[in-house]
Amino acid sequence: MKCDIKDKKLAAMGAARIEWAGRDMPVLADIAKDFAKSKPLKGVKVAACLHVTSETANLMKTL
8 A cells, every 4th residue: 555654763653552542442342353253344445534543543453
């Protein structure tokens, strides 16, 4: 996927924020566990237009 990264040094901090947010989203974690087993979106391309936040990053990881 093509993207523009302005400061690669911020990647570790961003990953930490995504992990932090993921720990506070138990319902999404349960959905992710279910999806990991059943793979309901296997073979489907998912596109989204969202504000970029640590929470929406976890949503996209789940999907």
